[in-house]
Amino acid sequence: GVQFVEVLVDTWTGVVTVPEVLAIHDAGRVHNPLTCRSQVNGGVALGISYALTETRVMDRGSGRMLNANLESYKIVGARDMPKLDVIFTEVHTGANSTGAIGIGEPATIPTAAAIACAVYDAVGRPVRSLPITPDKVLRALEGQA
Amino acid sequence: MEPFSLIRPRTLKAARDRVTGAADKRVFKAGAVDLLDLLKEGLARPDELVDLHSLQGAEGEAMRALAPAEGYWSIGALNTLATIAASGLPEPYAALKEAAGSAATPGIRNRATLGGNLLQRPRCWYFRHGDLGCLKKGGESCLADGGENKYHAILGGGPCFIVHPSTLAVALVALGAEVEILGDAGARTIGAEELFALPRTSPLTEHTLAAGEVIRAVRLPAAPASQRSVYEVAKEKQSFDWPLAEVAAAITVEGGAIRVARIGLGHVAPVPWRAVQLEQALVGQAPSADLFARVAPLATQGARPLGQNAYKI
Numbered sequence: 415g416v417q418f419v420e421v422l423v424d425t426w427t428g429v430v431t432v433p434e435v436l437a438i439h440d441a442g443r444v445h446n447p448l449t450c451r452s453q454v455n456g457g458v459a460l461g462i463s464y465a466l467t468e469t470r471v472m473d474r475g476s477g478r479m480l481n482a483n484l485e486s487y488k489i490v491g492a493r494d495m496p497k498l499d500v501i502f503t504e505v506h507t508g509a510n511s512t513g514a515i516g517i518g519e520p521a522t523i524p525t526a527a528a529i530a531c532a533v534y535d536a537v538g539r540p541v542r543s544l545p546i547t548p549d550k551v552l553r554a555l556e557g558q559a
Numbered sequence: 560m561e562p563f564s565l566i567r568p569r570t571l572k573a574a575r576d577r578v579t580g581a582a583d584k585r586v587f588k589a590g591a592v593d594l595l596d597l598l599k600e601g602l603a604r605p606d607e608l609v610d611l612h613s614l615q616g617a618e619g620e621a622m623r624a625l626a627p628a629e630g631y632w633s634i635g636a637l638n639t640l641a642t643i644a645a646s647g648l649p650e651p652y653a654a655l656k657e658a659a660g661s662a663a664t665p666g667i668r669n670r671a672t673l674g675g676n677l678l679q680r681p682r683c684w685y686f687r688h689g690d691l692g693c694l695k696k697g698g699e700s701c702l703a704d705g706g707e708n709k710y711h712a713i714l715g716g717g718p719c720f721i722v723h724p725s726t727l728a729v730a731l732v733a734l735g736a737e738v739e740i741l742g743d744a745g746a747r748t749i750g751a752e753e754l755f756a757l758p759r760t761s762p763l764t765e766h767t768l769a770a771g772e773v774i775r776a777v778r779l780p781a782a783p784a785s786q787r788s789v790y791e792v793a794k795e796k797q798s799f800d801w802p803l804a805e806v807a808a809a810i811t812v813e814g815g816a817i818r819v820a821r822i823g824l825g826h827v828a829p830v831p832w833r834a835v836q837l838e839q840a841l842v843g844q845a846p847s848a849d850l851f852a853r854v855a856p857l858a859t860q861g862a863r864p865l866g867q868n869a870y871k872i
Contacts, residue, residue, distance in 0.1 A: 427793035427803070428870065467796050471684070471707050476691060480684040480707055491798020547795055548803060549709065549870035 415439035417458070417524040419496070421532040425555055428548030430533060432462055432496040439520055440503045443513030447502075454500045454521045461525020463490045466545050560598050563605055567613035571741060571773065577609050579743075579771030587611055587773065589637060589672040593679040601689045602680070602696075611637060611674075611773070621775055622674075631737075632779040636674030640727070641665070643673065651734075652779050654788035654807040658730035661792055664799045674774040677728055677738075677754060678766055681721035681829075682801055683711065694719050694762055708865040710803070713872060715828035719758035720865060722826045723765060726805060728755070729825035730790055732833060733807035736779050742772040751777070755830035765829065786811045786819070802826045804871050806858075810846070817841045824858060827871055834858040 420434040437454050444450045467488035471480040481487045506513045526544060534540045539554040565588070568574040578585045588594055588608040597603035614622060622635040625646050632648060644660030662668065662676070680686070685693045685702040692698035701719045703711045711720040731751040738754050740747050749767075754774075756767050768774075788809035794800040805825035811818045820841040824832040837857040844850050859872045 424793075429793055429795065431797065473685070473691075473702070473706055475702065475706055478688065478690065480688065485682075485801075486684060488796045488800060490796065493798040494796055548793065549867075552870045 415441075415520045415524060417461075417528050419525070419528040419532050421529060421536060423533060423536045423551060428551035428555070430466055430529075430546055430548070430551060431494070432466075432529060434498075435462075435496045435525070435528075436499045436501070437521070437524075438501045438503060439517060440505050440515065441517040441520075442515035443504055443506055444502050445512070445514060450502065450517055451500050453517050455498060457519075457521025457523075458498055458525050459490050459495060461522045462494065462496070462529065463488065464522070464544060465526035465529035466490075466547070469545050469547075560601075561604050561606075563598075564607045565610060566607050567610045569613060569615045571614055571618045574609050574611065574614065575741075575771050575773065577607070581607075582770070585609055589675045590639065590670045591675075592667055592671040593675060596687075597680060600687055602687070624776070628778075630781045633776050634673060634779070635776045636672060636774040638673050640668040640671050640673070640676065643727075644668065648779070651782035651784065651786035651788060651809070654733055654790040654809060655727065655730040655779070657790035658726045658805075658807060661790065662726040673727060673777060676725050677731075677774065678768070679724055681765065682724050683721045686721065695721065695758075697763065704865065707867065709867040710801070710826075711865055711868055712828050713859065713862040713864050713868055714824070714832055715757055715830060716863070716865075717759060719762045719829065721758070721765075721829050723755060723828065723830050724801065724826075725831065726790075726792070726802065726825060728831040729805055729823040730788075730807040731777060731779075732823035732831045733809045733821045734779055734782075734788060735809070735821055736777050738777055739775040740768065740772050741775050742769055746775065748778070752831065752833065758829050782809075783811050783813075785813065792825075810841075812846060815845050817844055817846055822858070827859075827862075836860050 416438050418436040419432055422431045422433055435458050437458055441450060473480050533546055537554050541550045541554050566577060578587060584605055585607040586605045589611050622637045624633055624635045625638050626633060640659040640662055644656050648656055685691050686695050691702060694701045703720050712722050736751040737748050738751055754766055786809055790807045792802045792805040794802055804827055807823045809821045820838045822834040822838055824834055837854055840854040840857055862872050
C-alpha cells in the first residue's frame with residue numbers, strides 16, 4: 415500500500431494538523447468492503463496519533479509512567495481526523511484459494527512516515543523523533559536540532 | 560473511590576453550615592466534573608457531597624442567572640460552559656463565549672459549571688498521580704521541577720510549577736471581571752485575579768476562598784460598545800486536549816488609538832496571568848500588525864523556562 419498526506423503546520427505555534435489523507439492499498443480480493451475500509455480508517459487515525467501525539471512519559475525520579483490515561487496519552491479524536499480517501503486496488507494474484515491478502519497492519523504502517531516527510535516538506539528541516547509535537551516543530555523552525 | 564453521601568440542601572445556609580468546619584470531609588458539589596477525577600484518584604476523600612444545584616429561592620436563582628444588571632452582566636456560578644457559550648452576552652464579551660465553547664468536550668461543557676471551572680485543581684501529572692507525593696500535596700518538593708515539565712509554568716512559578724487549568728479564568732481576567740463570594744460576613748466582591756493565589760504565597764491551594772465560602776456569580780463590568788475581545792488557544796490535539804497556551808484579549812480603540820488593553824495568558828503560570836507590560840506598551844498606540852509584532856515579546860518578559868517548556872515562550 416501507499417499513503418499520501420497533506421499537513422498544515424502553524425508556524426507560530428508549531429501545531430501540526432492533517433487535513434487530507436489518501437490511502438491506496440492492495441489487499442487482494444476485498445471480501446467485505448465496509449470492514450476493510452474501516453480497518454484503514456482506524457490505521458490512519460492511529461498512524462496520525464503515532465506521528466503527532468502519542469508518547470509514553472516516564473518520570474525518571476520514580477520510574478512511574480505519568481500519562482497512563484487517555485487524558486495525557488493522546489489519541490486522535492473526531493476533530494483531528496482528516497478527509498480520508500481509501501482505494502483498494504484489487505490485484506488477484508491467484509496465490510491462494512480466496513484471493514485475499516491481509517490489511518491489518520499495512521493500514522497503519524505508512525502513515526507516520528508520510529506525515530514526517532510532509533512536515534519536512536513544509537518546514538524545511540526534518541523532525542527526526544516521534545511524536546512530532548509543537549515544541550519540536552518550533553525548534554526545527556528556529557533551526558535547532 | 561470511597562463511598563459518600565449526597566446531600567441536597569434547599570438553602571445556602573444549610574449548605575454552608577454543613578460544609579464549614581468539616582475540613583475536607585464535606586465538600587460542595589456542582590457539576591462534579593473535576594470532583595469525580597479527584598475522587599477516582601483518591602486525591603479527595605469526602606464523606607459527603609453537598610449539592611449546590613438543589614438551592615432554591617432567590618439564592619438559587621442568583622447562582623443560575625445570566626442577565627444584565629445595572630452597570631454589569633451577572634453570570635451565576637452554576638451556569639454551565641455550554642450555556643455561557645450559547646448565551647446572549649454582547650459582542651464586547653465575546654472572549655468569554657469563545658473560551659467557554661472551546662474547553663473540553665461538548666459533553667463536559669453541558670455539565671461543567673463556571674464556579675467549578677474557576678476552582679478546579681491542576682492537571683499536573685505529578686499532582687494527579689495517587690502514588691507521588693509532590694509539594695502541593697504536602698510533600699517536600701515540586702517533582703516537575705527537574706522532572707517532566709513540558710506542560711508546566713514559565714511565568715510566576717516556584718516553589719510549585721503548575722499551570723492553572725481554567726480557560727474561563729483567562730477570559731475573565733482579560734474582561735476585568737469581578738467575583739461575588741458568599742461567606743460568613745455575607746457577600747463580598749473581589750477582582751477575578753484576586754481569586755487565585757501564587758504558589759509562593761500558598762503552594763497547597765490555588766485559590767483564596769476561605770473554607771465554606773461559595774462563589775455566587777461573576778460580574779462582567781459595563782464595557783464601551785466599541786470594546787472587542789477575543790480568545791485564542793494552541794493545543795497539541797484538537798479533540799479534547801488541554802491548552803499548551805492560551806490568550807484572551809480585550810481592546811477598546813477610540814480615535815484611532817488603543818485606549819484600553821487587557822490581556823490574559825493561560826496555561827503559562829500557576830494563576831491566570833495578566834500581560835501587564837504588553838498592555839502598557841499598547842495603550843495610546845495606533846493598532847497595526849507592526850505594533851503587535853514589535854511588542855508581542857513583552858508578553859513573556861521575565862519568563863523562566865524549565866527544562867522542557869521553553870517552547871511556550
